[in-house]
Amino acid sequence: MIRHHPPFEMIVDYATGVSGEGVALAVATHAALCPMCRAQIADVEAVGGALLEEIEPAPISDGLLASIMDRLDDELPADARKPRPDRETARLIPSPLLRYVESSLADQPWRSVGRMFHEVRLPLSGKNVKASLMKLRPGSLMPRHTHRGHEVTVVLAGGYRDGDQQYARGDFSAKDSADMHQPIVDDDGECLCLVILDAPLRLTGAVGRLVNPFLRI
Amino acid sequence: MNVLAAIAEPSYFHASWHGNMLAIAKPKAPPGSSLTNDQLCRLVEAIAVDGDREAFASLFRHFAPRLKGFGLRRGVDATTAEELVQETMLTVWRKAATFDRSRATVSTWIFTIVRNKRIDMFRREGHPEADLDEATEVAADQPAADETLVAVEAGTALGIALKTLPKEQLEILQKAYFEDKSHRAIADELRLPLGTVKSRIRLALARLRVALPEGHA
Numbered sequence: 001m002i003r004h005h006p007p008f009e010m011i012v013d014y015a016t017g018v019s020g021e022g023v024a025l026a027v028a029t030h031a032a033l034c035p036m037c038r039a040q041i042a043d044v045e046a047v048g049g050a051l052l053e054e055i056e057p058a059p060i061s062d063g064l065l066a067s068i069m070d071r072l073d074d075e076l077p078a079d080a081r082k083p084r085p086d087r088e089t090a091r092l093i094p095s096p097l098l099r100y101v102e103s104s105l106a107d108q109p110w111r112s113v114g115r116m117f118h119e120v121r122l123p124l125s126g127k128n129v130k131a132s133l134m135k136l137r138p139g140s141l142m143p144r145h146t147h148r149g150h151e152v153t154v155v156l157a158g159g160y161r162d163g164d165q166q167y168a169r170g171d172f173s174a175k176d177s178a179d180m181h182q183p184i185v186d187d188d189g190e191c192l193c194l195v196i197l198d199a200p201l202r203l204t205g206a207v208g209r210l211v212n213p214f215l216r217i
Numbered sequence: 218m219n220v221l222a223a224i225a226e227p228s229y230f231h232a233s234w235h236g237n238m239l240a241i242a243k244p245k246a247p248p249g250s251s252l253t254n255d256q257l258c259r260l261v262e263a264i265a266v267d268g269d270r271e272a273f274a275s276l277f278r279h280f281a282p283r284l285k286g287f288g289l290r291r292g293v294d295a296t297t298a299e300e301l302v303q304e305t306m307l308t309v310w311r312k313a314a315t316f317d318r319s320r321a322t323v324s325t326w327i328f329t330i331v332r333n334k335r336i337d338m339f340r341r342e343g344h345p346e347a348d349l350d351e352a353t354e355v356a357a358d359q360p361a362a363d364e365t366l367v368a369v370e371a372g373t374a375l376g377i378a379l380k381t382l383p384k385e386q387l388e389i390l391q392k393a394y395f396e397d398k399s400h401r402a403i404a405d406e407l408r409l410p411l412g413t414v415k416s417r418i419r420l421a422l423a424r425l426r427v428a429l430p431e432g433h434a
């Protein structure tokens with residue numbers, strides 16, 4: 001049961017194509033698990049269809065149709081990024097995210113950060129945003145931090161508590177510079193999350209500075 | 218099927234060019250080709266099933282001027298706008314088999330394609346999609362066959378509802394959908410507080426979604 005959804009503006013930005021790749025990845029990952037948000041995205045896209053139908057048309061050059069017709073039978077380049085995940089990975093990683101994870105979770109170059117979590121960075125086209133998978137140890141207390149930009153999290157397995165809110169598979173969290181928080185991972189299992197950061201975190205505790213993985217953004 | 222005949226078919230140049238000339242002379246005039254969603258669906262399905270080039274040419278006549286208008290609204294020159302038309306229409310040809318008339322109108326489907334092409338061409342980023350046909354946990358969510366009518370009716374109703382929107386709401390929607398502008402950028406351009414832009418977009422969409430079927434809140 002998903003309790004936490006993207007704010008409506010993020011749904012709108014995603015469906016209109018305004019969001020950057022990182023946030024779009026988080027919204028698509030959540031939507032793959034959340035029928036309600038998928039329906040909402042479809043609604044916002046339907047408005048785009050109606051607007052396109054009514055847009056002021058522009059005259060097309062004479063040869064354009066013919067030159068497109070000439071290209072209809074072009075061979076397509078083979079999709080080199082077709083992921084081949086194992087069953088565990090296919091179970092946990094929704095399809096929009098699978099294209100970025102590419103291989104099985106067990107084969108990822110996990111990097112250990114302090115004693116608290118393992119992290120693997122995902123390839124995004126944009127430079128000013130960072131997307132990672134994080135495996136958080138059961139019962140661990142994340143360093144207290146605030147943000148300069150946005151921190152968006154989608155839970156893929158396990159869960160954590162943040163203040164009085166509980167987060168589990170599919171749940172979406174968006175924090176910005178006004179929020180300071182300190183998530184506590186559930187102690188009954190590892191928590192796997194997709195985390196998007198569009199600016200470095202500002203850690204507030206002494207421990208935080210030691211384990212800050214985000215300064216390399 | 219005869220490609221040259223399809224391209225040289227007099228109605229192509231007459232319907233399309235004549236219609237567009239009118240559109241230039243009188244910007245408020247309706248676009249040259251006005252096909253119903255049902256007719257457009259049959260064209261896409263003919264491409265999917267038979268690789269029907271004449272159907273593709275008809276679809277081109279309907280959408281190319283609109284797609285070029287979409288590119289011009291984004292602020293690019295005519296050549297680049299026609300590249301966007303070309304890339305979009307090629308994808309329409311290649312992905313015709315993924316179109317599902319029970320899920321979206323043809324305009325909505327093509328809107329999502331041109332949106333993604335715009336992101337790809339102008340921002341060099343991907344737009345991760347929660348593909349309904351690939352997502353792992355959506356099998357139970359397949360629409361029943363009798364939802365077909367609902368999607369079509371919703372599309373038509375949306376077009377009508379769009380015409381009843383207050384001008385300032387329509388203007389803001391067009392900026393969000395066509396000009397690739399964030400809420401913040403729209404606020405700056407229109408010299409409105411950010412909160413006003415957010416609430417106008419929200420109001421406009423709430424108003425339009427009244428036209429959509431139950432359960433899509």
Ligand SMILES: [Zn+2]
Pocket residue numbers: 002004005006030031034036037038
């Ligand atoms: Zn949701």
